[in-house]
Amino acid sequence: MFRRGNREPIGPLEYARRLHLRLLFFVTLVFLYAPIVVLVIFSFNDSRRGGNVIWRGFTTDYYVKAFNNESLMEAFANSLTIAFVCTLVSVVLGALTAVMLWRFRFPFKAGFEGAVALPIVIPEICMGVAMMVFFARSGISVPPDWGYPWNLGNITIAHIAFSFPFVAMVVRARLANFNRELEESAKDLGATEWQVFRDILIPHMRPGLVAGGLLAFTLSLDDFVITFFTSGPDTVTFPVKVYSMVRFSVTPEVNAASTVLILITLVLTALAIWLQNREKKETRQ
Amino acid sequence: MESWRRNPLVFAAIALPPAFWLVLFFLVPLGIVWLYSFGENIDLVTIETTWTLENYRRAGEPEIFTLFVRSLWLAGVATLVCLVVGFPIALVITTSSPKWKSWLLLLIILPFWTNLLIRTYALLNILGSRGRINEALGWLWEMGDGFLTIIGLGQLNLLGERFTPLTLLGNNFGVIFGLVYVALPFTVLPLYAALERMDRSYIEASLDLGAGQLRTFFSVIIPLASSGIVSAIIITFIPTLGSFLTPDLLGRGQVDMIANVIERQFKSANDWPFGAALSFILLYATFFALAARSLLAGRRGREDAEAF
Numbered sequence: 331m332f333r334r335g336n337r338e339p340i341g342p343l344e345y346a347r348r349l350h351l352r353l354l355f356f357v358t359l360v361f362l363y364a365p366i367v368v369l370v371i372f373s374f375n376d377s378r379r380g381g382n383v384i385w386r387g388f389t390t391d392y393y394v395k396a397f398n399n400e401s402l403m404e405a406f407a408n409s410l411t412i413a414f415v416c417t418l419v420s421v422v423l424g425a426l427t428a429v430m431l432w433r434f435r436f437p438f439k440a441g442f443e444g445a446v447a448l449p450i451v452i453p454e455i456c457m458g459v460a461m462m463v464f465f466a467r468s469g470i471s472v473p474p475d476w477g478y479p480w481n482l483g484n485i486t487i488a489h490i491a492f493s494f495p496f497v498a499m500v501v502r503a504r505l506a507n508f509n510r511e512l513e514e515s516a517k518d519l520g521a522t523e524w525q526v527f528r529d530i531l532i533p534h535m536r537p538g539l540v541a542g543g544l545l546a547f548t549l550s551l552d553d554f555v556i557t558f559f560t561s562g563p564d565t566v567t568f569p570v571k572v573y574s575m576v577r578f579s580v581t582p583e584v585n586a587a588s589t590v591l592i593l594i595t596l597v598l599t600a601l602a603i604w605l606q607n608r609e610k611k612e613t614r615q
Numbered sequence: 616m617e618s619w620r621r622n623p624l625v626f627a628a629i630a631l632p633p634a635f636w637l638v639l640f641f642l643v644p645l646g647i648v649w650l651y652s653f654g655e656n657i658d659l660v661t662i663e664t665t666w667t668l669e670n671y672r673r674a675g676e677p678e679i680f681t682l683f684v685r686s687l688w689l690a691g692v693a694t695l696v697c698l699v700v701g702f703p704i705a706l707v708i709t710t711s712s713p714k715w716k717s718w719l720l721l722l723i724i725l726p727f728w729t730n731l732l733i734r735t736y737a738l739l740n741i742l743g744s745r746g747r748i749n750e751a752l753g754w755l756w757e758m759g760d761g762f763l764t765i766i767g768l769g770q771l772n773l774l775g776e777r778f779t780p781l782t783l784l785g786n787n788f789g790v791i792f793g794l795v796y797v798a799l800p801f802t803v804l805p806l807y808a809a810l811e812r813m814d815r816s817y818i819e820a821s822l823d824l825g826a827g828q829l830r831t832f833f834s835v836i837i838p839l840a841s842s843g844i845v846s847a848i849i850i851t852f853i854p855t856l857g858s859f860l861t862p863d864l865l866g867r868g869q870v871d872m873i874a875n876v877i878e879r880q881f882k883s884a885n886d887w888p889f890g891a892a893l894s895f896i897l898l899y900a901t902f903f904a905l906a907a908r909s910l911l912a913g914r915r916g917r918e919d920a921e922a923f
Contacts, residue, residue: 343818345703346711355707355719358700362726362799365737368747372740427633434626436619442634449641452901453857455874456648456894457641459881463651463891464644467662491640494633523625552730555859555874559881569732576736576864588733599728603721 366592373585392586399583405571406587412482412567413550416489420546421539423490424497428538429531431498432505449492450499458559461488465560474562481565488560489550496549497542504538537609544602548595652891662887670892679876683896686872689787690856693794697802697851698844700795705806706836709813720807727800735864738793742783742865749780785867793861802851809843810836842912849908853901873897 340347376389396402427446431439449457465471465484472483508531516526532539554569561570568591575584619626652671654664673679708719726734741747756778763774783789817839821831837844859874866875873893880890 343815343822344710346707346715351703351707354700354703358704358799359722361796362723364747365741365796366726366729366734368740369733369737423633423636426629430626430629430633433617434619434630435616436626436630445637445642446633451853451905453854453874453897455857455859455877456645456898459877459890459894460644460648461640462881463647463887464640467647468643470639487640491636494636498633523622548728552732554730554732569730572732572736576732576739584736588730588736591733592729595728595730599725 369585370589370592373582373589375582375585377582392582393590396583396586396590401566402568402571402575402583402587405566405568408482408565409551409568411479412486412489413547415482415486416493416550417543417547419486419490420493420497421543423494424542424546425501425532425535425539427494427498428501428505428535429527432502432508446495446498449495454553454555457488457492458556461491461556462559474564481562484562485557485560485565485567488556489553492553492556493546493549496545497539500542500545501535501538504535508534537605540605541602544598544605548598551591551595648891648894651888652895654888654891656886656888659885670888671896673889674892674896679893682871682873682876685870686856689790689794689862689870689872690852690858693791693798693855694802694848694851696791696795697799698806698847701799701802701806701847702840702844705803705810708803708807709810720803723803724800731797731860734797735793735860738796738865739784742789742792744780744782744784746783748783752781753778784865785869787870789865789867790862790870790872793865794855794858797858797861798851798855801854802847805843805846805850806840809840809846813839845908845911849904853904856900856904857897 345351372385373392374388374390375385376387376391377384431443431446436442461484472480474481476483512530512534513526516530521529552569553567554573557567557570558573561567566574568587572584572587575581619630650664651662653666653668654662655667655669657663674683704723708716708723711719739746743749756774759774783792813836817835818831821835822828826834856872857874858872859878862870862872862875863878866872874897877890877893877897880886880893884890
């Protein structure tokens with residue numbers, strides 16, 4: 331405060347120090363965060379009806395209720411199962427795609443590259459209806475009477491289809507700075523294709539695989555539209571369940587459950603940033 | 616880079632799993648929808664591809680045409696707002712000190728990692744007729760009314776008899792608010808990338824040679840960042856045009872966009888061929904936007920095109 335006079339004057343290019351731009355930045359942050367903060371606050375609101383209108387005191391009842399809501403918890407478990415399997419398969423498929431595009435020349439390569447990028451760019455609704463029509467009419471579909479966890483197969487297949495291109499993109503960026511001489515010298519010293527892949531390529535790709543895996547996990551956990559079209563009455567994921575709760579009756583449990591999911595996402599993001607920073611430090615040394 | 620012929624077995628082992636998944640679980644489903652868009656409902660469960668153009672013709676009927684125009688308009692306005700707000704935001708991030716830069720960027724990106732459904736749901740509490748915005752306005756009204764009473768103008772009812780809450784949901788405002796809320800982090804990223812790569816000495820030269828900040832902004836900064844601006848427009852416009860949740864929850868069935876009508880064809884209306892045709896029109900619009908972007912980027916050289 332008192333040191334203001336000693337501060338250097340704002341340089342012509344220091345837009346970040348201009349008051350009106352700082353104000354705009356602050357207002358934007360309020361715009362982005364206020365709804366989420368209000369949601370979290372109101373998840374502790376002790377109000378029976380609606381829960382979102384008037385503050386009536388602090389309670390954690392709705393967290394207890396959300397945890398005791400069997401169908402909500404089942405949907406949550408489904409979401410985690412799907413996200414877990416989706417992450418594993420997407421990382422494998424994404425890594426293979428990245429290695430294939432990075433290492434080989436092959437006919438119709440540009441076409442294949444475009445096709446891999448397609449799930450990233452097309453509107454979710456188009457992919458959602460395509461998966462719904464495919465499972466309903468192609469005859470390739472997991473029968474609903476197989477029971478848990480196999481009945482989640484259709485949703486998982488759809489999630490992998492849109493997640494692995496993202497993983498491929500991340501891993502490919504990592505492969506771009508791979509030193510090919512490592513691979514050549516390993517081969518000169520008698521390593522087989524598999525040994526080179528396992529002992530040289532995979533360790534180099536690892537940060538990309540981890541980042542891609544976290545991305546696939548979040549994408550799968552967050553997806554509503556595509557899941558909405560591929561889920562059945564017995565295979566409901568967390569976002570689909572929340573959607574039907576929001577659609578038909580606003581219950582305070584939704585606030586509590588949402589807060590828990592936001593917390594999970596925050597932890598995952600923090601983990602991703604921490605891993606990235608550690609990686610940066612390692613490469614610097 | 617080696618030819619696949621040198622090691623066909625290794626190539627097959629690497630290429631087949633992803634190619635199989637991509638073809639069977641992505642391209643084939645899209646292909647079926649494409650075929651259905653030229654089909655007719657025979658009975659409740661059979662659709663025959665008769666190569667009719669009827670479904671596409673129906674998309675030109677006034678009702679659906681208005682829908683397309685409205686969707687383009689809503690997505691366009693939302694993109695414009697994102698751009699006007701996002702550009703200064705990106706400028707602040709690029710010119711802040713290195714210590715702050717990554718944190719500021721993270722603050723803007725973080726909401727993007729939060730579940731879309733939850734973010735949209737959170738807006739309901741803000742925008743509702745008894746939501747936080749109307750609560751704040753109501754409080755301001757009380758204060759204003761009280762002030763007028765104190766200065767002796769209370770009986771004139773200058774602010775109206777009672778406070779009437781604004782309708783912020785179920786109209787264009789609510790949907791655009793939601794679209795901007797969801798897309799803003801998307802817009803900032805490519806703008807930030809473009810501004811970060813920009814050579815500052817051009818701006819310095821412009822200021823040294825006597826151009827004002829405003830003139831420098833419009834004749835130097837914006838042209839230099841143009842490839843980033845094009846990227847930002849496309850990356851904001853495409854998902855916004857196809858959004859389903861925002862118009863569904865914040866439009867309250869009053870403000871439909873294309874995706875809502877597509878959903879209805881596949882769920883309640885059970886008119887898959889028409890829904891398929893609408894999906895493909897939306898897809899073609901997406902491809903058109905992407906092609907326009909690469910054309911514009913191509914003119915400015917490959918380096919800029921790879922920026923994002």
